[in-house]
Amino acid sequence: MVSNPSDQETEIAIDVQGIRKTFGLLEAVRGISFQLKRGEFLTLFGPNGAGKTTLLKILSGLTKPSSGTAVISGYDIVEGNPALRSEIGVISHSACLYEDLTPLENMLFYAKMYSLESPRERSVQVIEEVGLKSRMNDRVHTFSRGMLQRLTIARAIIHNPSILFLDEPYTGLDQHAAILLKEQLAQLHTEGRTVIMTTHDLDRGLEMCDKVAIQVRGKFVCFESGQDLERTSFLQKYFDAVESNK
């Protein structure tokens, strides 16, 4: 473990070394290693069942790796330091919101769980940021998929995390909601957050990324800079990688 992480001015936000995860005989993640600097945006592509969600669950501390290490913002994920969880915001397949509560009540609850100093003020602020202030006191179960996703973003950033993990955030969104989400993600990126996003959408995935990776059958078969990446050649590379690892 890196000592006294809060004092460190390290450039490396995420340092993953040889992470593996097995479920019985199934090896979901097979020795993945990479580094991300602060403020970098990594888009992770891969077919279904490639282990992308498992990798994000490991990095967010929800699942322990079978072997390997990962240091995030100076904290070793294996040690499960609660301070690490304050550094991370996660948008997963689930909204993690209580449907019978209002957005304000949901945010208030999470603000209290993150021990924020002014929970009410921060809750209102973050709801405003995602454009749901007018629906702040309606129950969440009345929300559309797009509104729910925006509220999920609010939940993920309420504690102002420096690192965001987004697991297929565009799934199930209509065009309008997807554009709104894209704008919000761009905003989060420009605020200097380190982001890892998994997606199947090549266009949206390549738009914002600084780094791009392809994960197939539990391992990275490609990890390169996303700058000046040509879409057609990347698409070919993606299909080649998937085909060769069948």
Next chain:
Amino acid sequence: MREYFNHVKAIVWKDCVTELKTWELFSTMFVFALLVIIIFIFSINLSIVNSYDVGPGILWVAFIFAGTIGLNRSFMLEKENGCLQGLMLTPADRTALYFGKMISNMVFLILMEAMILPLFMIFFNVDLVSHLGPLLIVIFLGTLGFCALGTLLSSLSSHLKTREIMLPILLYPLLVPVVIGCVRMTGEILAGKALATQLKWIGSTACFDIIYIGVSLLTIDHILEE
């Protein structure tokens, strides 16, 4: 430590606000407990059987069966929309999550019990008022044991597809010592004996409560992890 209590308080607050909006847990538990008591009233001839002999057992059967429904629903709320994952992502200690859920379950169960007791008194024609103090102590000890173990096992069974079946199968055998103690103490109290004469049962029930809580604190971290 203050942060820890704030986390526990936040979970209890969230569960209470949800319940105040839906009345889902309380109404289900109350109706079920009432039905259990009514079924027993019709199946037992109270002119032959002494209410004071059968009453305590029926009362605790009603509490425990109804409470099991509440426990099942309680952790299901956390599983819906991945809320449990959301909780696990917060820096809150896992044991704070356990205590928060346990206290919420206790609050709803005690409310239900408070509503059932007067009805039980009327239906079975037993005098609870003159024994209310000792009876409340026994009910508190029993409810604490039930919720301590039940919260742990409902968090465990919530990962299973057959959760509604698995919870009672896991819970009831382990709860036997507490149920026996509570039924015996309730019977003795209704028969007019002082609680001081029940020290053996009080001690054993309190011991099991402590054991359930201790085991829960030691294992909850592993149970909640995916």
